[in-house]
Amino acid sequence: MRNIIVCTKIVPKAEDMNFDPETKTMKRSGVENQINEADKNAIELSLKIKEKNGGRVVLLSMGPPFFEQYLKIGIAMGADDAILLSDRLFAGADTFATSATLAAAIRKIGDYDLVLCGEETSDGGTGQVPSQLAELLDLPQMLFVSEVDVDGNNLKAKRTIKGGYEIVESGMPAILSIELGINQPRFPDFKRKRWADKEFSLTIWSASSLEIKPELTGTSGSYTIVKRLTEYFTHQRQRISVEGTAEQQANKIMEILREYG
Amino acid sequence: MNRKEIWVYLERNPEEIEDVSLEILGRAKELGKKSDMSVVGVMLGKEPGNLGDIALKHGADKVIFLKDSLLESYSTEDYTKALFEIINKRMPEIFLLGATYQGRDLAGRLSARLRTGLTANVVSLDIDTDGYLLSGVPGYGSKVLAEIICVRNKPQMSTVRPGIFSKKLIPIKAGIVEVLDLDLQGSVSRVRVVSRKVEKHPDLSRAEKVIIAGNGVEGNLDMVAKMADIFGARLGVSRPIADKGKASRELQVGSTGYSLNAKLVLIFGVSGAEHFLPGIANCQTVISINMDRESDIFEYSDYCVVADASKIIPILLREGGDR
Ligand SMILES: Cc1cc2nc3c(=O)[nH]c(=O)nc-3n(C[C@H](O)[C@H](O)[C@H](O)COP(=O)(O)OP(=O)(O)OC[C@H]3O[C@@H](n4cnc5c(N)ncnc54)[C@H](O)[C@@H]3O)c2cc1C
Ligand SMILES: Nc1ncnc2c1ncn2[C@@H]1O[C@H](COP(=O)(O)O)[C@@H](O)[C@H]1O
Numbered sequence: 001m002r003n004i005i006v007c008t009k010i011v012p013k014a015e016d017m018n019f020d021p022e023t024k025t026m027k028r029s030g031v032e033n034q035i036n037e038a039d040k041n042a043i044e045l046s047l048k049i050k051e052k053n054g055g056r057v058v059l060l061s062m063g064p065p066f067f068e069q070y071l072k073i074g075i076a077m078g079a080d081d082a083i084l085l086s087d088r089l090f091a092g093a094d095t096f097a098t099s100a101t102l103a104a105a106i107r108k109i110g111d112y113d114l115v116l117c118g119e120e121t122s123d124g125g126t127g128q129v130p131s132q133l134a135e136l137l138d139l140p141q142m143l144f145v146s147e148v149d150v151d152g153n154n155l156k157a158k159r160t161i162k163g164g165y166e167i168v169e170s171g172m173p174a175i176l177s178i179e180l181g182i183n184q185p186r187f188p189d190f191k192r193k194r195w196a197d198k199e200f201s202l203t204i205w206s207a208s209s210l211e212i213k214p215e216l217t218g219t220s221g222s223y224t225i226v227k228r229l230t231e232y233f234t235h236q237r238q239r240i241s242v243e244g245t246a247e248q249q250a251n252k253i254m255e256i257l258r259e260y261g
Numbered sequence: 262m263n264r265k266e267i268w269v270y271l272e273r274n275p276e277e278i279e280d281v282s283l284e285i286l287g288r289a290k291e292l293g294k295k296s297d298m299s300v301v302g303v304m305l306g307k308e309p310g311n312l313g314d315i316a317l318k319h320g321a322d323k324v325i326f327l328k329d330s331l332l333e334s335y336s337t338e339d340y341t342k343a344l345f346e347i348i349n350k351r352m353p354e355i356f357l358l359g360a361t362y363q364g365r366d367l368a369g370r371l372s373a374r375l376r377t378g379l380t381a382n383v384v385s386l387d388i389d390t391d392g393y394l395l396s397g398v399p400g401y402g403s404k405v406l407a408e409i410i411c412v413r414n415k416p417q418m419s420t421v422r423p424g425i426f427s428k429k430l431i432p433i434k435a436g437i438v439e440v441l442d443l444d445l446q447g448s449v450s451r452v453r454v455v456s457r458k459v460e461k462h463p464d465l466s467r468a469e470k471v472i473i474a475g476n477g478v479e480g481n482l483d484m485v486a487k488m489a490d491i492f493g494a495r496l497g498v499s500r501p502i503a504d505k506g507k508a509s510r511e512l513q514v515g516s517t518g519y520s521l522n523a524k525l526v527l528i529f530g531v532s533g534a535e536h537f538l539p540g541i542a543n544c545q546t547v548i549s550i551n552m553d554r555e556s557d558i559f560e561y562s563d564y565c566v567v568a569d570a571s572k573i574i575p576i577l578l579r580e581g582g583d584r
Contacts, residue, residue, distance in 0.1 A: 014535040019404045095381075096373065122536070123400070125516065126381035131337075131369025140451035141337055143366050156455070161362045162274070163511055164459035170452045180517070181504030223378030223413050227389070232399050232406035237547060238563040249566050250576035253527070253548060256564065257492055257581075260470060260525040260546070 001055030001150065002173075003112035004046045007102055007133070008039045008059045008074060008082075010067045011123040019231055035070055038118025038180040045148060045178055046116055047078045047186070053150050056080040058109060062090055062101050068202050075196040076188030083109065087206040089218045095124070097221035099132035104212035105205060106137060113172040114155075119144055119179050130177035140170040143177040264299045266351070267292060268416065270344075270358040270367070271304040271316055271324070275334065278304075278312055280464050281359030281423035283319040288386055288426040289357060290320035296388045298354060301325060303347075305340055307333040313438035320431045329443040335363055336450040341370045343443055348375060353416045355394050357386075360420035368420045378411030379418040382516075384425050384539070394419065399516070399539055424466025424520040424543075462511040463495070465519040470494035470526070471544075473514055475537075476501050477530020477551065478570045482508070485529055488574060491581040497521070497540075499531050514540035529570045533558030 016031040035043070046057045059074045059082040061067050071082040085105055093101065106115060115137070120127035127143070134141035146165070147158040156169050160179060207214050215221060242252045267289045272279040282302070289300045302321035304312060306328065313324040327343050344367075348356065358364035360382045372379035385397030385406070393410040394417040400407045411417035465471065472494045474485040479502060489496040496512055503513040514521060516536040521544050528549040531537060538561055541547055549562040550570050559565040566573065 017404065094378065095369075096376075096378065099373065120517070125398075125400075127365055128369045128372075128379055128381050131366060132373040132379075135341075135370045135373035141366070141370065142452060144362060160510055161457070161459065162279075163462060163509075164457070166457045167455040168452050169455050174451075181501065223376075224380055224409050224411050227393075227395065227408045227410050229400075229405050229407050232404060237561055239559060240564050242564050242566045246568055246572040247576060249568050250573050250580065252564070253550075253566065253573070253577060254580050256525070256546070256548060257527075 001050070001053040001113055003058050003109060004049060004055050004114045004116065005058050005060050005106055005109060005112050006039065006042050006046045006074075006079070007115065007117045007129065008043065008061045008071065009036045009118075009121050010034070010061065010063055010070045011036045011121055014122055019229070033066075033070060035073060036118050036121045038120060038122075038178060040185040041180060041182050042116040042118050042178040043074055043077055043079060044183045044185040046114070048183075049114070049148060049150055055113065058083065060102060060105055060109070061085065062093070062098060062105075065204075071202060072193070072196040072200065073188050075200055076193035077186055078189070078192070081203070083203045083205060085205050085210070087217075089207045089214050092219035092222065093217060094222035094224045095126050095128040096132055096223050097217055097219075099129050099136055100221055101210070101212060101217045102129070103133055103136040104210040106133075108205070108210060115139070115173070115175040117175070117177045119177045127177065130175060134175040137175065140174045141176075142168055142170065142174065144179050145176045146179045146182045148176065264297060266301050266353040267298050267355040267357065268301045268303050268348075268353040269321065270356070270364065271302045271312070272359055272361060272363055273304065273306060273312065275306075278315055279359055279361065280428060280467070281361060281364075281421065283316070283428040284423070284426040285357050285359065285421050286316060286320035287429040287431070288421075289355075290431060292386060292388050293322075296392060299323065301353065303327070303344070305332040305343055309438060309440055317433050317436035317438070318430055319428055321436060323436055324438045326438055326440045327443055328440050329445045331445045331448050332443070334454070335367075336448065336454075337366055337370055337452065338450040339445065339448055340367055341374060342449055343445065344371055345374050347441070348416060356416035356418045358418070358420045360422045364420050368418060372418050375414070375416070375418075377414040377416060377418060379420070380409045380411070381420050383419045383421045384520075386419070386421065393417065404535070422520055423464070424522055427522075460509065460511075462509065465495060465497060465512060465514070466522055468495040468521065469524050471497045471514075471521055471523045473497040473499065473526060473528045473531060474502060474508075475499040475529060475531030477532075478574070479505075479507065479530075481571055481574055484574050484578065488578055488581065491578065494527070497526075499537055516540070528558060528562070529574070531558055532556055533561055
C-alpha cells in the first residue's frame, strides 16, 4: 500500500462561535479549535487501513500556522507525517480554490493509493471539497463512505445513498469522503504526543513550493464570495415552561397533541 | 434573442422525480418571473416516460432529456460527462440541484469540470439587483446566514436542501420535452456498483407531526416509535441515533439530515446542538422533553418540559390508548 493522504481541517467549535450583529462578523476570540470531527473519523479509518495493508498515513491541511498544534494531535494518534499548506495567498479560498491547492500538494506528495476526506466540515459544511478534488486529480470518487476494504489494488466501499447504501468498487488511487461518526477515533498516544510536540517537525509548504499559479489559490482562485452575513434563526419560540408531576406534564402534552389532531 | 435559462436537475429515484427537484422548479419559476428567465428541467436516463410532463406541471417551461442506455442509473462520471457537454453548449445562467447524496456527488464534480462556483446546502434563493443568484447558507450551526454569489463564470451553481421550498402545481401553457439521443459509446465510470440496498421512506420533511428521539432516549427507541404510531406521527432521530445504526439516515433531522416543516414536533432527549437546530427551524410548534433544565433545546422550544423522558413516555402511551 502506498501513501494514504488524509485531508484534515482544523475548525472552531461551533458552540464557541457567536455572531456580532453590529459588525456582521463572527466573533472568534476565545474560540477553541479542534480537528474537524469527520476528519478524525477519516484519520481513524486510515490508521485501520494501514494496520491491515501497510502504507504511510500523511495528513494534509491548508490553513494558518496555528493548525500545527492540532495536526500534531493527529500525529500522536498514529499518522506518520503531516503537511501544512500555509501562505497568505491561500486566505479566503472557497471550496474550489481549496481543492485546487490541496490537489497541487497531493500531486507533489505523490505515490498515493488513497485520499481520504471527511464528509464535510462543521464550519463551512459544504462537503464539496472531496468531489472537486477528485475531479481536479482525475480520480474516481466515492462519497459518504462508512466501510472500506482494500484488497490488492482493489477497493471496496460501502457508501450511503438516499434510503440506504451501496457497495461500490474501484481501483486505486481513489478519493473517498468518510461519513461522520462511523468509528470511534482513538485517543492520541501520550508518549507519541510528547514526541510530536518536542521532536516531530511538520512540513510547511507555501504557494511557491507548489506547482500552482498563485492566482488559482485563495480569494483570486475562488468563484464564489460571501456577499453578506445576516443573523439567522430568528424564529422566536414561546418557551413556556410545563411544570408539575410527570403525570401533569404528560397531560399538558396530551392536550397539545389533541389540539393538533 | 433567446431568454436566459435557469436549469434544474431532475433527480430520478428511479420511477419518480425526487420531491426536492420539483420544489426547486417551483422556486425557479418565481425567480424566472422576477428576472425574465425561463426554467428548464434536465433529466438523464434511458427513456423519458411521463416524467417530463410532471416537471412541466411543477414549473418547468421546458424539459431536456439526455437519453442513453448508459444513463439508466446514476454514475458520477457518466452523468458529469453528459451534463458537462450540454451545459457547455447551451450555457445556462443558473444550474440548481437538490442537496441529496446524488445531487451533491454530481454537483461537486461537475462544477470543478466547468470551472464555476458552487454553493452547497442552500436554504434560500433569490436574484440580487445585479442579476446574480443569491444563495443563502446557514453557517456555524445556524447562527448566521451567509448569502453567497458566484462572481465568475456560468452557470451559477447551487445545491438546495430538501424541504425548504414547497412544490406547486403550476398551470402550463405549452411546455415541451426535448429528447437528446447522446450515443455515449461506453461508460467512463471507474466506480462499479456491486450491490444496493434501499428502502423507501416517505419524505420526512413533509410530515405534519413528528416525534424525535435523541441520545437521551436511546434505550427507549422502541417506545418512542410506538408512540409515533399511536399519535399518527412520523419518527425522527438525532444524528447519533442514525450513526449508531439504530435508525435509518432517512429519519435523521438536522443540518445533515432532513429539515422538517411539521405543524407539531415532540422532541425527546435531544440536546439542541447547532447541527440539529436547522432541522426544526421551520416547525410551527415545538415541544421538548429533556432532563436537563439548562439544555439548549429549551431555547428553541415553545413548550419546555423538564422531565425524565422514560417517565413521560409510558404515560403518553397509556393516554394514547396503547394496551
Ligand atoms: C458536520 C456535522 C453535522 C451534523 N449533523 C447533524 C444532524 O444533521 N443532526 C443531528 O441531530 N446532529 C448532527 N450533528 C451532531 C450534533 O453536533 C450533536 O452531536 C447531536 O445533535 C447530539 O445528539 P443528541 O442531542 O441526541 O445527543 P446528546 O448531545 O447526547 O444529548 C442527549 C440529551 O438527552 C438528555 N437526556 C438524557 N437522558 C434523558 C432522559 N432520561 N430524559 C430526558 N432527557 C434526557 C440530555 O440532557 C441531553 O440534552 C452534526 C455534527 C457535525 C459535526
Ligand atoms: N483547508 C482544508 N485543509 C485540508 N482539508 C480540507 C480543507 N477544507 C476541506 N478539507 C477536506 O474536505 C472535507 C470536506 O470539506 P468541505 O467541503 O469544506 O465541507 C473535509 O472534511 C476535509 O477532509
